[in-house]
Amino acid sequence: MDHVRRQPNGKLYVDIKVPSRLRSLVGKTNLRHSLDVTSLDASAKRAATAKIAEFQALIANAERRLTEQAAAHKRQEEKDEQSRYLEFFGIENHTELGELIDFGAANWPHPDTGDAVLAEITNRIRSSKQPEGEFGILERHAVTLSARLEYVRKIIDAAKKGENTHHSPRLTASLDKSLTVTGLLKKFNETTTPTPDNFRQYKTAVALFCESERDKSIHSIDRDTARRFRDYLHGRTDLAYGTCDQRMKKLSALFNFAHRENLTELANPFSGMELSKATKEGHGDEDPGKYLEPSVVNTYLTEILPQFGFDNSMRWPFLVMLHTGMRVEECCGLRVDEVVQQWGVDCFHIRPRKEDNRTIKSGKARFTPIHHHLWDALGFRAYVKDRRDSGKAMLFDFPQWRRQKYSAKFQEDMSKLRKPIEKARGINLGDQHDLRHTLVTLLREAGVSEEYRCLIVGHSPKSGVNAGYGDKDAVLDHLRSALHKMDLSRYDFSALRAHGTP
Numbered sequence: 001m002d003h004v005r006r007q008p009n010g011k012l013y014v015d016i017k018v019p020s021r022l023r024s025l026v027g028k029t030n031l032r033h034s035l036d037v038t039s040l041d042a043s044a045k046r047a048a049t050a051k052i053a054e055f056q057a058l059i060a061n062a063e064r065r066l067t068e069q070a071a072a073h074k075r076q077e078e079k080d081e082q083s084r085y086l087e088f089f090g091i092e093n094h095t096e097l098g099e100l101i102d103f104g105a106a107n108w109p110h111p112d113t114g115d116a117v118l119a120e121i122t123n124r125i126r127s128s129k130q131p132e133g134e135f136g137i138l139e140r141h142a143v144t145l146s147a148r149l150e151y152v153r154k155i156i157d158a159a160k161k162g163e164n165t166h167h168s169p170r171l172t173a174s175l176d177k178s179l180t181v182t183g184l185l186k187k188f189n190e191t192t193t194p195t196p197d198n199f200r201q202y203k204t205a206v207a208l209f210c211e212s213e214r215d216k217s218i219h220s221i222d223r224d225t226a227r228r229f230r231d232y233l234h235g236r237t238d239l240a241y242g243t244c245d246q247r248m249k250k251l252s253a254l255f256n257f258a259h260r261e262n263l264t265e266l267a268n269p270f271s272g273m274e275l276s277k278a279t280k281e282g283h284g285d286e287d288p289g290k291y292l293e294p295s296v297v298n299t300y301l302t303e304i305l306p307q308f309g310f311d312n313s314m315r316w317p318f319l320v321m322l323h324t325g326m327r328v329e330e331c332c333g334l335r336v337d338e339v340v341q342q343w344g345v346d347c348f349h350i351r352p353r354k355e356d357n358r359t360i361k362s363g364k365a366r367f368t369p370i371h372h373h374l375w376d377a378l379g380f381r382a383y384v385k386d387r388r389d390s391g392k393a394m395l396f397d398f399p400q401w402r403r404q405k406y407s408a409k410f411q412e413d414m415s416k417l418r419k420p421i422e423k424a425r426g427i428n429l430g431d432q433h434d435l436r437h438t439l440v441t442l443l444r445e446a447g448v449s450e451e452y453r454c455l456i457v458g459h460s461p462k463s464g465v466n467a468g469y470g471d472k473d474a475v476l477d478h479l480r481s482a483l484h485k486m487d488l489s490r491y492d493f494s495a496l497r498a499h500g501t502p
Contacts, residue, residue, distance in 0.1 A: 001040060003052050010038045014048055016055045018062075025062040031055040078119070179263060180215045181206055181254075188257050205250035208233075218255070218264055226269040234279045241280035242459065248273055292430050292438045294490040297322065299429060304417050306495040310379065311386060313396035317410055319378060319496070321432060323371040324348065324483075325439035325457035328432040333358050333406035334395040339370075339384050345476050346370045346381075350458065356400065366458055369480035373488060377497055407432075439486070446485040455479055 005015045013034040018026050033051045037044045179187075185206045189199055212232040213225060229251075233244040252270035259268060300318055308315040317331045324331075330350050338349045351365035352358060375381045387395060398409045411432060418429045436457055443453045453459075456479055 001045065001048060003055075004035075004040065004048050007034075011035070012037055012040060012044065012048075014051045014055065016052065016059070018059060022059060022062040022066060025065055026058065031058065179218055179258075181209060181218060181221070182215050184218055184254055184258055184263065187261070187263070188254055191261070192257070201246065202250050202254065205247040206254070208247050209251060218258055219266065221255075221269050222266075223269050226273050230273055230275060233275060241275060241277050244280060245275050248275060291441045292434050296427070296429055297438070298492045299421065302492055302495055303421070304414075307417070310383065313398060314410065314413060315496075316380065316383065317396065317407075318414070318432065318435070319374055319380070320348075321435040322439065322491075323374040324368050325436045326350065326368065327360070327436065327458065328411065329405060329407045330360055330458070331407070332396055332398050332410050333400075336384065336387050336392055336395050339395065340367075342367050343476055345480050346375060347476065347480075358406070360458070366455070367476055368456060368458070369476065369483050371483055373493075378493065379497075442486040442488075443482065446482075446487065448482045448485055452479060452482045456483060 003014055003016050004012055006012055011034060013032055016031045018028055018031060023029055033055075035044050035047055035051075040048075185202060188194075188202065194202065209229055212229050213221075230248065233239065233247065236244065239247075248270060252268060252273070255264075255268040255270055258264045259266075305315055305318060317328065320326060320331050321328065326348070334348065334350075335353075338351070340347060340349050342349070345367075347367045347369045349365065349367055350360060352360050370380070384395070394406075396406075396410075398406050400406050414432065418431075421427070422429055440453055440457060443456065448456075455475070
């Protein structure tokens with residue numbers, strides 16, 4: 001048996017030699033223990049095994065302590081070296097953090113300076129009793145620096161417009177190197193003036209990227225960064241494939257813009273980067289996590305919506321979205337003349353309108369059938385007639401926020417009504433957008449094909465059928481039939497039904 005020796009008197013003992021580097025920590029050259037027996041029977045083996053394990057644990061602990069001491073010694077040496085290095089340039093413990101940042105960022109007299117200052121700042125923050133204060137200084141410094149850079153850019157841009165303009169190419173190059181993804185988005189918006197809805201998509205894409213990778217210089221973003229972002233999108237189960245694909249394409253478009261404007265000489269890192277449809281299958285729009293349970297929907301139907309009278313605009317958008325899967329902005333911005341009868345089918349004509357900057361996410365007009373339960377049982381037909389007879393242009397009385405959004409007031413008021421109930425009962429009532437996922441779930445449970453589900457809620461279908469349906473009136477009739485297949489029996493509409501309906 002290893003590590004078991006026999007003494008001259010015949011008795012057995014355990015003997016483990018301590019490595020020379022650990023002897024000062026263990027205090028011995030050898031670890032020994034007498035078993036006080038002459039025969040290595042089963043009992044002696046058990047005793048020997050236990051003692052060997054004890055000695056080996058003691059040696060392992062000494063090894064760990066030695067490693068920690070060596071690491072601590074190395075850290076101290078590095079700290080001493082950094083201190084001597086910084087003291088050479090007049091930087092001492094009392095030097096302000098802001099001055100340290102400026103000095104390190106300058107990388108003068110050579111790049112090692114920045115590394116030494118970075119280590120000094122990090123050590124200060126880690127050893128500070130109030131690191132929040134140190135981080136506050138960093139944040140204020142970053143904000144100030146960002147403002148300075150932006151102001152210098154404005155000065156250079158203004159100077160370029162004049163005659164006999166002279167500016168430092170080195171300064172311009174430095175500013176371009178500091179251009180971050182959010183700064184690129186701002187330049188893109190100022191230069192190309194995209195539509196509000198299109199800009200929102202770019203803004204969402206940039207926000208998603210910054211959430212994954214932080215807001216960094218466009219010159220530091222390479223193909224590996226793009227791959228990491230793609231992997232991040234693959235892991236976002238709350239976002240559908242189409243949504244993630246759009247975000248990736250918007251970032252690619254931004255970097256194409258940067259290349260066209262000579263803001264970077266690097267190749268577009270997002271060019272040709274594709275997401276895996278198989279990986280994203282089941283994510284996002286048809287994710288059951290977005291589905292509102294009947295008990296949640298019934299809270300709206302029995303407690304919130306009955307607070308509003310028949311002619312109150314707050315009563316209807318929730319019901320329209322529940323029966324059509326319409327987006328909240330699409331719904332709240334409807335005009336009276338967009339409730340139409342197309343090919344014998346009562347439906348909503350959802351379309352972009354240039355005259356009031358109204359956009360829709362898909363950018364294409366479509367017809368969505370009106371469910372007979374909404375139209376007749378809940379009295380929406382009568383509501384539309386009253387609005388039309390009274391000469392109202394808009395279907396609902398929601399003001400247009402900043403000449404763009406119609407849904408802001410509705411969402412704000414619904415949130416005020418929803419929050420107290422959520423707080424009192426400790427529940428989550430979701431939001432209006434969840435009604436789209438709820439309708440998709442109801443249609444899927446009813447056996448409606450994916451193509452028809454997409455056409456009803458305004459997603460891009462995989463087939464070639466256009467969202468406007470062209471002259472294919474049969475498609476609209478099929479959509480109406482598909483919409484009426486869903487089961488609404490789990491919902492309590494009793495407090496909202498029009499007078500005289502069952």
